[in-house]
Amino acid sequence: MSNNNQHIVLKTQDLAIGYKHKKVETVVSKNINIELHKGELIGLVGANGIGKSTLLRTLTKVQPMLLGEVSINNISLDTFNNIDLAKSLSLVLTEQVASKNMSVFELVALGRQPYTNWVGSLTANDLSIVNKAISQTTIESLKHKRCFELSDGQLQKVMIARALAQDTDLIILDEPTTHLDMYHKAYILKLLQKLTRDTNKTILFSSHEIDLSIQLCDKLMVMTESNVIIDTPENHIKQGNFKSLFPEDLIIFDSETKSFRVNK
Amino acid sequence: MKASYKYSFLILGIILLFCFFMNISLGSVSIPFKDVFNSLIGASTEVESWEHIVQGYRLPKAFTAILVGSGLGISGLLMQTLFRNPLAGPFVLGITSGASLGVALIIMGASIFGGTLAGLLISKWSLVIAASLGSFLVLLAVLIVSMRVRDTMAILIIGLMFGSITAAVVSVLSYFSSAEQLQQYIFWGFGSLGNLAWNELLVFFIIYSIGILISMTSIKSLNTLLLGENYAKSLGLNLKKSRLLIILATSLLAGTITAFAGPIAFIGLAIPHMTRQIFNTSNHKILLPAVFLFGAIIMLICDSIAQLPTSDYTLPINAITSLIGAPVVIWLLVRKRKMIF
Numbered sequence: 001m002s003n004n005n006q007h008i009v010l011k012t013q014d015l016a017i018g019y020k021h022k023k024v025e026t027v028v029s030k031n032i033n034i035e036l037h038k039g040e041l042i043g044l045v046g047a048n049g050i051g052k053s054t055l056l057r058t059l060t061k062v063q064p065m066l067l068g069e070v071s072i073n074n075i076s077l078d079t080f081n082n083i084d085l086a087k088s089l090s091l092v093l094t095e096q097v098a099s100k101n102m103s104v105f106e107l108v109a110l111g112r113q114p115y116t117n118w119v120g121s122l123t124a125n126d127l128s129i130v131n132k133a134i135s136q137t138t139i140e141s142l143k144h145k146r147c148f149e150l151s152d153g154q155l156q157k158v159m160i161a162r163a164l165a166q167d168t169d170l171i172i173l174d175e176p177t178t179h180l181d182m183y184h185k186a187y188i189l190k191l192l193q194k195l196t197r198d199t200n201k202t203i204l205f206s207s208h209e210i211d212l213s214i215q216l217c218d219k220l221m222v223m224t225e226s227n228v229i230i231d232t233p234e235n236h237i238k239q240g241n242f243k244s245l246f247p248e249d250l251i252i253f254d255s256e257t258k259s260f261r262v263n264k
Numbered sequence: 265m266k267a268s269y270k271y272s273f274l275i276l277g278i279i280l281l282f283c284f285f286m287n288i289s290l291g292s293v294s295i296p297f298k299d300v301f302n303s304l305i306g307a308s309t310e311v312e313s314w315e316h317i318v319q320g321y322r323l324p325k326a327f328t329a330i331l332v333g334s335g336l337g338i339s340g341l342l343m344q345t346l347f348r349n350p351l352a353g354p355f356v357l358g359i360t361s362g363a364s365l366g367v368a369l370i371i372m373g374a375s376i377f378g379g380t381l382a383g384l385l386i387s388k389w390s391l392v393i394a395a396s397l398g399s400f401l402v403l404l405a406v407l408i409v410s411m412r413v414r415d416t417m418a419i420l421i422i423g424l425m426f427g428s429i430t431a432a433v434v435s436v437l438s439y440f441s442s443a444e445q446l447q448q449y450i451f452w453g454f455g456s457l458g459n460l461a462w463n464e465l466l467v468f469f470i471i472y473s474i475g476i477l478i479s480m481t482s483i484k485s486l487n488t489l490l491l492g493e494n495y496a497k498s499l500g501l502n503l504k505k506s507r508l509l510i511i512l513a514t515s516l517l518a519g520t521i522t523a524f525a526g527p528i529a530f531i532g533l534a535i536p537h538m539t540r541q542i543f544n545t546s547n548h549k550i551l552l553p554a555v556f557l558f559g560a561i562i563m564l565i566c567d568s569i570a571q572l573p574t575s576d577y578t579l580p581i582n583a584i585t586s587l588i589g590a591p592v593v594i595w596l597l598v599r600k601r602k603m604i605f
Contacts, residue, residue, distance in 0.1 A: 060498070086500030093498075098348040099490040102546045113488050113499040119549060120484040166499070 008074070009169050009202040010036040010059065015068035017051065017058045025066060028054045032068070034221065034230045036204060038169070041196045042230070043213035044206040046223030047246055052206040055223065056174055059204075060091060073169060086114040090166035092159045092173040100148040104158050107147060108133055111165030133164035136198060137191065153184035160191065164199070173205035177212075185209055189216050210242070211259045233258075269550055272543060276557040280330075283564040287329065288322040290573040324465050325458040326564065331472050332457060332525050333535070333563025337555040338479050339514040340532030341539075345486045345548070346510050347420050354518035354532035357406050357419075357511065358426035359399045363522040364453070365430040366398025367391055371449045372441035388459065391452065392523045399519035402426050403511075410511060411504065416493065419511075454580030455526035457567055468524045475516035479552065482510050486548040530586045531566075534593045535559045541596050562589070 016030035028051035036042055046052050057063040059070060061077050070077040072088050080088070090111070097107065111133070112126045122130070134140055137157045147155065156176055163171045176192070177185040192203050193216045204221075207213055213220055214233040221230045222241045229241055236242060242253040242260075252263045289300045295317065299309040303318040339354035347356065355361075370390055405426065410419045438446055460468065485506035488496040497503055521528065536551070539558045543550055563585075570584040 062494070062497070082497070082502055083500040086498060089498075091495070091498040093494055095492055095494060097490065097495065098492040099345075099546050101540070102490055106545070106547060107491070110488060110491060110499065113484065113501070116484070118481065118484060120487055121549075 006037040006039070008035050009038050009072065010034075010204070011071050011074075012059070013069040013071075015058070015070060016066040017054050017063075018066050019054075020064070020066065027066060029223065029228060030067070032228045034228065036170070036202050036219075038202055039196050039200040040202050040218045041193050041216065042202070042204045042219045042221060043217040044204065044221040044223060045208070045210050045213060045245065046206075050223050050225065052223055053174065055228070056172055056204075056206055060089060060172055061085060083114050086166065086168075088168050089170050089172065090163040090168040092156075092163050092171070092176055094174050094178065097147065097159075100146065102147055104139060104142045104145050104147065104150070105130070105134070107158055108161045108165050111162040111167075114166065129167055130165050133161045136164060136195060137161040152179045153181075153187065156180065156184075156188055157191070160188075160195075164195070164201075169201060171201055171203045173203070175207060176205050177207055177209050186212055189213070193217075210245075214258050269543065269545075273553065273557070276554070276561065280557055280561050280564075283561050283568075284326055284330070287326045287564045287568045288318060290568050291317065291322055291571055292574065292576050292578075293317055294574050321458065324460050324462055325567065327465060328457045328460050328468070328525060329563040329567045330560040331468060332521050332528055333531060333559035333561070333566075334556040335472055335475065335517040335521050335559070336528060336532035336563075337535030337539070337559025338476065338552060339517040340534075341536040341548070341551060341555050342479060342482070342486065342510050342514050343532075344536055345489055346507065347416060348489075348492070349420070350537070351533070352420070354514055354521075355427075355527070357423040357514065357518075358402045358430070359515055359518045360522055360527045361427040361430035362398040362400070362402030363395035363519065364398070364527060365402075365433055366394035366396070367452050368434045368437050368449055369398075370394040371452070372437040372445045388464075392464070395523035396519060398430075399515065399522060402430070403515040403519065406515075407508065407511060410507060416507065452526050453582070455528045455582035455585075457525055457563075457581055458578070460524060464524065468520060471516055471520040475513045475520070476556075478509055478513035478516070482506065482513060483548045483552060486510070487546075490546055526582065528585055529582050530589045531559060531563060534589045535562060537593055538562070538596065 012032050012034050015032040016027055017032065018028040019026045032055070044052055044055070054063065058065050061080065072080070109122055109126070109130045112122060112130060113120060116122060116126065134143060137160055139154070139157050139161055142150065142154055142158065147158070150158065160173070160176070173192070176188055180188065189209065189212050192205065195201060196203050214237075217233060219230055220233050220236055221228055222236060222245065224244050229236070231241070237255050237258060245253070248263065250263055251260050253260050285300070289295065289297050293314070295314045299314050300318055303309050303315040304323070309315045336354050340352070343352040343354060343356055344350060406419060406423055409422050413419060438449070485496070485501055488499050488501045489506070491499070493503060518532065535558050536555055539551060539554045543554045545551065566584045566588055567581060569588065570579045570581045572579060
């Protein structure tokens with residue numbers, strides 16, 4: 001954040017996102033130009049249905065883009081094969097893992113899959129990376145527990161550890177704070193902030209926790225129907241970008257307290 | 265943790281050997297263990313016919329039991345992981361239904377082809393070929409569909425639908441067939457381990473081995489699939505290719521087993537669950553060999569019981585696998601109170 005000339009991890013040029021169904025294009029958002037730098041924590045905020053998930057799905061190559069260009073570490077997303085992409089970008093999704101009978105260690109170790117041999121054996125190097133990911137997320141005490149024994153907050157930390165073990169420059173999380181109580185929401189976002197400082201990885205997450213994101217993120221991506229603006233929280237507040245986030249007849253943004261409140 | 269698995273494998277291996285010898289020692293003719301052993305190593309036995317019984321009948325039967333038990337167990341494991349469903353078994357893809365349709369067409373449809381042909385058609389090989397063809401065609405249909413469908417659950421439902429269609433065709437055939445034909449069909453449905461000669465066993469073994477090899481190459485993708493398909497994709501897994509290989513392995517295993525031994529119920533569903541109760545892991549690198557050993561052991565035990573040792577009767581193996589296995593699974597689940605997967 002302090003140095004804007006830092007290495008660019010993810011960049012989009014005139015990106016248009018949306019759906020193509022039988023030659024009919026539904027454009028969700030267009031002319032998206034964003035740059036994410038190394039070691040930044042970036043929050044993506046916007047109203048329900050505005051297209052946050054579509055944007056994240058496009059950036060992660062789950063869904064094809066309509067127009068424009070996305071590049072990770074200066075390499076176009078189109079030229080990545082599955083394995084190389086998995087070594088550059090890791091995900092934490094909203095969906096539950098299919099099998100909750102895995103131990104926490106087993107689950108985190110699955111993050112090493114893009115690097116392991118045909119049968120998935122862990123080398124000494126893999127083990128040390130897995131253990132490091134476990135200690136960075138402070139889940140050592142859960143290591144041998146099974147996933148069905150964990151609370152939602154613990155499980156989210158485990159999923160973050162798994163993404164860390166994948167050892168990518170960029171980690172993208174889709175609404176990592178849903179289902180969590182107020183304490184754990186703050187805890188997870190604070191953890192993400194700490195991880196960007198400790199590991200110098202770039203972390204992008206979508207969230208409805210705008211208040212917390214303003215306090216913790218280096219940059220915020222504010223997504224509205226007309227555009228996507230990326231800037232520091234302070235600049236967003238100065239320029240009043242949060243005001244266009246929701247219809248103002250019900251909730252308004254208070255620049256003084258840096259939070260939303262109900263328009264009574 | 266790793267060391268304890270080693271002991272478990274060692275113990276299972278010893279149990280497997282024990283069950284193997286127990287299986288070939290027991291039968292309608294009682295043969296002393298010394299003579300069983302002698303005939304195995306080619307030494308002379310007290311009564312000459314014993315050597316024939318052991319080498320020509322009991323030994324291939326024991327090997328068949330091992331292949332059937334381990335093969336069905338492994339294909340059940342593959343299906344449970346692929347479909348993320350503890351109720352999936354090797355036959356969810358409609359493989360048995362395909363095989364039974366093939367067999368039903370041969371046995372009950374033979375009269376349609378004309379009386380002279382009928383006698384020719386109903387030989388053992390023709391049943392094997394019909395069953396293989398039937399399961400292969402259903403498999404082909406499922407594979408074509410799975411290439412087009414993005415949702416794995418849709419494949420599961422399509423497999424079930426194929427099952428319903430073939431069951432309906434079999435019902436129609438049964439309605440028009442004679443009592444003898446029906447009986448023959450029902451007997452095939454009982455399953456049988458003891459009908460294979462060595463040359464048939466060899467063909468069985470070759471196809472089985474291909475299925476096992478493909479399963480082994482799928483270990484890594486199976487582990488990745490434990491996270492769910494989207495996570496698996498984000499870890500660089502080629503979802504379509506892995507899915508295809510897993511379905512192919514299952515079809516080869518379950519298809520050839522059904523062709524040679526009939527539709528053996530229950531084993532494929534239950535063995536992976538029983539194994540998970542003992543090996544507390546979801547890592548397929550451990551589970552796959554464990555299921556192999558466990559399946560072989562249970563099948564050998566079931567077969568030993570089905571022989572009703574020292575009596576002249578043999579019970580249908582299909583009934584025994586369910587009679588023994590179903591209560592065991594119920595007991596395990598009641599005791600552990602959860603269906604782990």
